[in-house]
Amino acid sequence: MIAHGSKEVTTMFLLKAITLVSLLNANCDVAAIEIAKRPLIVMVANASDERSRGLMRRRVLSPFDGMIFAYDSPRHVRLWMQDTPLPLDMLFFDGNGRLVSLHRNAVPLDQAPIDGGSNVQYVVELQAGGHPDILAEPNILELNACNGILVDEQLRNKTRRPIP
Numbered sequence: 001m002i003a004h005g006s007k008e009v010t011t012m013f014l015l016k017a018i019t020l021v022s023l024l025n026a027n028c029d030v031a032a033i034e035i036a037k038r039p040l041i042v043m044v045a046n047a048s049d050e051r052s053r054g055l056m057r058r059r060v061l062s063p064f065d066g067m068i069f070a071y072d073s074p075r076h077v078r079l080w081m082q083d084t085p086l087p088l089d090m091l092f093f094d095g096n097g098r099l100v101s102l103h104r105n106a107v108p109l110d111q112a113p114i115d116g117g118s119n120v121q122y123v124v125e126l127q128a129g130g131h132p133d134i135l136a137e138p139n140i141l142e143l144n145a146c147n148g149i150l151v152d153e154q155l156r157n158k159t160r161r162p163i164p
Helices: 007-025 048-053 132-136 148-157
Strands: 030-035 038-045 066-079 088-093 099-106 114-127 141-146
Touching: 038 048, 038 114, 038 132, 066 088, 099 114
Parallel strands: 038 066
Antiparallel strands: 030 038, 030 141, 066 114, 088 099, 088 114
């Protein structure tokens, strides 16, 4: 993580925040994001009913890497695993794309709340254990594209092993 206060770093965070907010306004179904400079293709849940449903009842994520939950403003976020048969890693980010908290290996079907903390605007859910490189340094979230050509191209070129 960058620890100095240069104008370039501040500008970078602002641009990322502006771009991420576009998830809420673009009727985005799929997005290309990066966490720790690792590209991911995720489904987007930006409406209340989509966030409530999340990854419930899904047994596989492929060809996607996971799901991003986008809220219109920062808030205290609690999630659960009700009706979700896949173990998940949950990454909670603020409006600038900086990590607020991380919950590893959420237990499938568990109804206990998972507290992501305050000031959360984005949550990324990934298959548990499937991205150890990201979890080692998940400091910055960046949106690269919403629907469109870049996402389609990345999905076509993606070579993924099936998720059990």
